[in-house]
Amino acid sequence: MFPHLCPLCNFCIVIAKHSIGGSKSFFLPSRPINHTDVRGRVLARVIYLNGAFVAENEAKVSVFDRGFLFGDGIYEVSAVIDGRLVDNELHLARLERSVKELGIPLPASLDAIRAAQIELIVRNKMHEGVVYMQVTRGEAERDFVYTDDIKPNFVMFTQAKNLANAPSVQNGVRVDVAPDTRWARRDIKTVMLLAQVLAKKQAKSKGFHEVWLVEDGFVTEGGSSTAFIITADNVLVTRPNSHAILPGCTRRAVIKIAEEQNLRIEERLFTVDEAKAAKEAFLTSASSFVTPIIGIQDHTVSDGKPGPLTRRLQEIYMDMARTGAEPVFQP
Numbered sequence: 001m002f003p004h005l006c007p008l009c010n011f012c013i014v015i016a017k018h019s020i021g022g023s024k025s026f027f028l029p030s031r032p033i034n035h036t037d038v039r040g041r042v043l044a045r046v047i048y049l050n051g052a053f054v055a056e057n058e059a060k061v062s063v064f065d066r067g068f069l070f071g072d073g074i075y076e077v078s079a080v081i082d083g084r085l086v087d088n089e090l091h092l093a094r095l096e097r098s099v100k101e102l103g104i105p106l107p108a109s110l111d112a113i114r115a116a117q118i119e120l121i122v123r124n125k126m127h128e129g130v131v132y133m134q135v136t137r138g139e140a141e142r143d144f145v146y147t148d149d150i151k152p153n154f155v156m157f158t159q160a161k162n163l164a165n166a167p168s169v170q171n172g173v174r175v176d177v178a179p180d181t182r183w184a185r186r187d188i189k190t191v192m193l194l195a196q197v198l199a200k201k202q203a204k205s206k207g208f209h210e211v212w213l214v215e216d217g218f219v220t221e222g223g224s225s226t227a228f229i230i231t232a233d234n235v236l237v238t239r240p241n242s243h244a245i246l247p248g249c250t251r252r253a254v255i256k257i258a259e260e261q262n263l264r265i266e267e268r269l270f271t272v273d274e275a276k277a278a279k280e281a282f283l284t285s286a287s288s289f290v291t292p293i294i295g296i297q298d299h300t301v302s303d304g305k306p307g308p309l310t311r312r313l314q315e316i317y318m319d320m321a322r323t324g325a326e327p328v329f330q331p
Contacts, residue, residue, distance in 0.1 A: 046123040048116050048156035051108070053123060056157075065153055066146065067136030071192035073153075074098035075134040077286045078117065081164055081318075083127050083327035085117065090249035091286065094189060095133060099152075101188045104137050107154035118328045120156055127331050129160040130287050134191065163287055164318060172306045173209035174295035175283070177272055178202065180213035180220050187243050196223040210283060212296070218269040220244050222283050225291075226251040229270060230280035230309050237278075240267035250284040250317075257316050263309070272296065280307030282314075289321070290314035 044056035067073035076095040079086040092110045099106050108116070117131050138150035163169070178199045183192065200223040203211035211223045219227050220239060226248040228238045236258050241247045258265050275281055281293035281301050290313050292306030301307075306314075 045157060046120060048120050048154075050154055053119065059155070059157075061136075061153055061155065062139040064139045064141065065136055066138060066140065066150070067134070067153065067191055069142050070144075071190065071194075072102070072146075073134060073136030073191045074102060074104070074189050075132065075191050076189060077133070078131045079163060079286050079289070079321070080121060080126055080129050080131065080158075080329075081321045083121070083329040083331075084322065084325045085121075085131070085328060086321045086324070087249045087253055087286070088114070088117070088325070090252060091133075094247065094249060095135070098189050099135055101185070102137070102190070104135060104152050107135055107152045116156060120158055121329050124158045124160075125329065125331065126158045126160050127329060128163055129158055130163075132157050132159065136191070161287070163289070164321075166288075168209055169289060169291050169314075172292035172294035173283075174207070175222065175293055175297075176203035176206060176208040176211045177214055177297055178211050180215040182213070185243055186220070186245055187241070187247060189246055199223050212272070212275075214272060215244065218271055219275060221246065221248075222285075225283035225285040225288060227275075228254075228282050228284065229275045229278035230282075230307065232277075232279050233264075234279070234309065235264045235266055236309075237266045237268060237270055239269055248284055250286055250289060253320070254284050254290060254313055254317060257313055257320070261312070261316070276301070278302075280310050282307075282310045290317050 046053050047056055047059035049059050049061075061068070074095065076091045076098075078088045078091045092113060095113075096106055096110060107113075113133070117133075120131060134155045136153045137146060138152045140146060140150050180195075182195045199211045199213065203209075203223070210225055212227055213220045213223065218239070221227050226238060226245070228236060230236055236255075238251065238255070239245055255265060276296050276299045279302055281296065283291050283293060285291075290310065292310045292314070294301055294304050294306065
């Protein structure tokens with residue numbers, strides 16, 4: 001470990017810490033600090049942009065970026081709890097798959113991306129929240145047909161949030177239902193989210209926390225989550241992975257937990273009516289973990305309280321999240 005001037009502001013003294021091989025390099029403040037410029041003004045969040053760490057007000061992307069013009073890009077979100085990245089290897093693997101499916105070059109190795117995530121968390125002193133990652137095809141004159149020499153743009157930023165003790169996670173939520181009008185390759189986590197934006201906005205205006213999307217009479221998934229139900233026979237039911245839904249990372253982790261708990265699992269289609277008749281229901285996502293569903297439209301699920309199996313899965317998952325990885329930041 002050795003002292004450096006902060007690469008962000010060239011003013012604060014920090015200590016650079018490197019792991020063996022340099023694959024997990026990040027900066028630790030030598031003392032509790034706010035990043036400041038030479039005039040002593042406090043800078044905002046640090047943003048990662050194409051290999052550099054810059055102040056929030058200096059993070060700029062061209063108006064010719066294809067993500068801006070066409071929604072030509074992908075994103076990932078990794079949660080941070082107690083300074084630990086949750087399910088991060090699953091999210092990095094899915095990021096790699098998404099860019100491959102769209103023919104976008106991976107902007108850096110997964111080791112380098114992981115190291116940048118860690119450095120970003122430390123620089124922003126985030127103990128709980130999310131790291132958002134976005135890769136677009138890059139900048140070029142507007143044209144539907146792109147050339148193969150475009151260099152991708154890669155952005156990461158943090159959002160400090162109360163995740164583990166959020167009221168929705170503790171008390172459960174109500175979900176609305178809407179037609180699924182998205183494109184056919186929902187297995188790719190693209191930034192084309194307008195259908196979800198409109199559906200979630202409408203659901204929110206009606207007092208719901210989330211919206212379940214329905215296609216051909218069956219629930220696909222939530223606007224930003226995976227849908228689960230638990231039948232009267234204590235069978236855990238969720239839709240199987242396909243082009244119709246995103247292969248959720250939290251979904252995968254919860255299914256593994258359920259298997260280890262010897263719960264019966266059925267990956268199959270289900271209707272809204274079956275969901276309303278279910279004993280329990282819940283949703284999963286990177287930032288909501290395992291969140292009980294206590295109502296679907298105007299129907300109350302069971303007694304309107306988070307169910308015991310949902311609570312059990314939630315507790316096991318949160319224990320895993322808090323112990324499954326080494327902390328990268330501690331206040």
